[in-house]
Amino acid sequence: xxxxxxxxxxxxxxxxxxLQHVAGVDEAGRGPLAGPVVAAAIMFPPxxxxxxxxxSKKLSPRARAEVYPLLIERCTSYAISIVNAEEIDRLNIFxxxxxxxxxxxxxxxxxxxxxxxxxxxxxxCAFPHTAIVKxxxxxxxxxxxxxxxxxxRDEIMRYYHRRFPQYGFDQHKGYGTVxxxxxxxxxxxxxxxxRSFKPRRPAGRE
Amino acid sequence: MSQASNKLGNWGEQRAAEYLExxxxxxxxxxxxxGHGEIDLVAEHDGMLVFVEVKTQxxxxxxxxxxxxxxxxxxQIGRVALAYLTVHKIENxxxxxxxxxxxxxxxxxxxxxxxxxxxx
Numbered sequence: 001x002x003x004x005x006x007x008x009x010x011x012x013x014x015x016x017x018x019l020q021h022v023a024g025v026d027e028a029g030r031g032p033l034a035g036p037v038v039a040a041a042i043m044f045p046p047x048x049x050x051x052x053x054x055x056s057k058k059l060s061p062r063a064r065a066e067v068y069p070l071l072i073e074r075c076t077s078y079a080i081s082i083v084n085a086e087e088i089d090r091l092n093i094f095x096x097x098x099x100x101x102x103x104x105x106x107x108x109x110x111x112x113x114x115x116x117x118x119x120x121x122x123x124x125c126a127f128p129h130t131a132i133v134k135x136x137x138x139x140x141x142x143x144x145x146x147x148x149x150x151x152x153r154d155e156i157m158r159y160y161h162r163r164f165p166q167y168g169f170d171q172h173k174g175y176g177t178v179x180x181x182x183x184x185x186x187x188x189x190x191x192x193x194x195r196s197f198k199p200r201r202p203a204g205r206e
Numbered sequence: 207m208s209q210a211s212n213k214l215g216n217w218g219e220q221r222a223a224e225y226l227e228x229x230x231x232x233x234x235x236x237x238x239x240x241g242h243g244e245i246d247l248v249a250e251h252d253g254m255l256v257f258v259e260v261k262t263q264x265x266x267x268x269x270x271x272x273x274x275x276x277x278x279x280x281x282q283i284g285r286v287a288l289a290y291l292t293v294h295k296i297e298n299x300x301x302x303x304x305x306x307x308x309x310x311x312x313x314x315x316x317x318x319x320x321x322x323x324x325x326x
Contacts, residue, residue: 179272
């Protein structure tokens, strides 16, 4: 059975308490073998809802590109944080993702009164917050943040494609596709590969 | 899946099977299904069991076909392969995962074969 989702469920509860600045935060690029992890935070005025905003993974690149300018236009404030591959290797991916999300939230002006976070938890978050598992499809604001993060990260990967054209970053965006694995095997890692993410290989071979 | 894309996929799988047979592979099974997953071809070569994912390209716009075999797809193929081994009670056998990209360029059929394309 399919029930219509109230994508403003979490937002409305906070807006009804009189809060003006409710933010959503999400990240893109935790899984890939190369490139940065990008977090985005965004806030909308109470009552705002843009149709077509959903979990970034459910939208096509074209649909994301179409809704992106609307998000920027109608939001109160947004902020992006980028943590590069080198830092991901130094911190580990969990810490790097958490840091990116904290930084994105800190970049919002005015300061948010409450933050809706995609995932299980955000350690060291200085603001009142609610972590929502699968928040990117349950909450409009988190969904908007997920689109923002995804669009920015894809753009970064297209830039890296021009610098390292042999890997196909424009197509797989650093994710572990067969094409990417084949290029890695042939060429070895480049400057933006996460060294701590070596694809697993069978013991005793290669 | 639409009937048209299914037909195209079957066409591609047949081309891939012919290609492998020309290389001396024996096709053991095609379209082995388990749960939500499917393995397009299972072949044998030099005593090794080869699980083959066939990608048939319908348009240039798809870009590099090998990019459509994502991590998620790789894991799915791995799960079905494991089911295949269990069903057929196969143990201690060397296995490998290959990907074959089939495309039609003008009148020509273009086949790209990537042996040992991924690991689990």
